[in-house]
Amino acid sequence: MTAKVLEVQNLKKYFPVKTNLFGRGTEFVKAVDGVDFHINSGEILGLVGESGSGKTTTGRTIIRLLDPTEGEIIFDGQDITNTRKKDLRKTYEQMQLVFQDPFASLNPRKKVGNAIEEVLYVHGMKDRAQRRERVFELFDMVGLRGEEDKYPHEFSGGQRQRVVIARALAVDPKLIICDEPVSALDVSIQAQIINLLMSLKNRLGLSYLFISHDLRVVKYMSDRVAVMYLGKIVEIAPAEELFKNPAHPYSKALLSVVSGAGSGRKKKKIILEGEVPSPVDPPSGCRFRTRCKYATELCSEIEPQTKCLGDEHYVSCHLY
Ligand SMILES: Nc1ncnc2c1ncn2[C@@H]1O[C@H](COP(=O)(O)OP(=O)(O)OP(=O)(O)O)[C@@H](O)[C@H]1O
Ligand SMILES: [Mg+2]
Incomplete structure (x- = not known):
């Protein structure tokens, strides 16, 4: 059995949007509203869904x-779950975040190599020569050999993301959360960063939670993919299976824009009607029912349970 690097059960994150006189929340954005999934060691789990579905949260x-x-x-x-912030150091070493905007995550006034040395120092590497050596090694690994003594503004966008990746790797993480890591980059550069992430994963035995709008990239990178809608995961399956046989009406529509998704020879784009409902007051029963052409009365009354359709393919929909 493969070891799980991460397991998430019934995870919820509500943001208060209205508070009463005593500062207590009275209305909440239910950004993440009960999600379950796991990531196996060495695995890439893709996470997709429309804007606002709760992926970043x-x-x-x-x-x-x-x-x-x-x-x-x-x-x-x-x-x-409840570890206090001051006791999370070990976790922060082993779990890293790479997000869309590399400029925002780098200090403009520090040479990038020095910034990474600081990270190493904080995490216990007190010997300067050893830190320097590690920085050289990291820059080599991400294809920026000899560029340690530059400032963030001296790099291109793609190179900056390489620096961020080097920093994420500095303290030997197990899991990297990649939140739209290439969305801000030129299309021509995106493939290079994707390939870098893939080769580093294989070389260092990493696992990724890979969040992206770009379904082609998700299909290419992921071992399994989870589809999120309004704070819930509606379907999760091995990538190839999901793109070939999406089961949930939402997944079918979302993935219909990618060629090769869905069965049958004639693949038509499915246009989703209507607006995404508010996450403050989501629809009763199945959240997708207000936009689903198969919705029945049952869908508005009862929330669908998650069913297994076969080899690691799970869907939450009354049609199954
Ligand atoms: N700090 C916050 N306070 C209140 N609401 C928030 C906060 N952060 C996120 N939200 C809300 O939570 C919901 C989910 O947001 P989130 O950023 O996780 O979505 P997303 O799937 O990452 O979207 P995108 O694809 O646009 O990045 C949205 O309705 C958003 O407005
Ligand atoms: Mg996001």
Whole structure:
């Protein structure tokens, strides 16, 4: 059996949007509303869904940049759901976040190599020569050999993302949460960064939670893919299976824009009608029912349970 690097159970993250006289929340954005999934060691789990479905919030809650409202986060066999911030150092070493905008995550006034040395120092590498050596090694690994003594503005966007990746790798992480890591880059550069992430994963035995709008990239990179809609995971399956046989009406529509998705010879784009409902007051029963052409009365009354359709393919829909 493969070891799980991450297991998430019934994870919820609500943001208060209205408060009463005493500062207590009275209305909440239910950004993540009860999600379950795991990531095996060495695996890439893709996470897709329309804007606002809760992907970033899921990532940031797992890495404890946000405190979960409910649920459990088991990382590398340890329950980190309620670990206090000051005791999270070990977790922060082993779980890293790479997000869309590399400029925002680098200090403009520090040479990039020095910034990474600081990370190493904080995490216990007190010997300067050893730190320097590690920085050279990291820059070599991400294809920036000899560029350690530059400032962030001296790099191109793609190179900056390489620097961020080097920093994420500095303290030997097990899991990297990649939140739209290539969306801000030129298309011509995207493939290079994707390939770098893939080769580093294989070389260092990493696992990724890979969040992206770009379904082609997700299909190419992921071992399994989870589809999120309005704070819930509606379907999760091995990537190839999901793109070939999406089961949930939402997945079918979402994936219909990618060629090769869905069965049958004639693949038509499915246009989703209507607006995404508010996550403050999501529809009763199945959240997708207001936009689903198969919806029945049952869908508005009862929330569908998750069913297994076969080899690691799970869907939450009354049609099954
Ligand atoms: N700090 C916050 N306070 C209040 N609401 C928030 C906060 N952060 C996120 N939200 C809301 O939570 C919901 C989910 O947001 P999130 O950023 O996780 O979505 P996403 O799937 O990452 O979207 P995108 O694809 O646009 O990045 C949205 O309705 C968003 O407005
Ligand atoms: Mg996001």
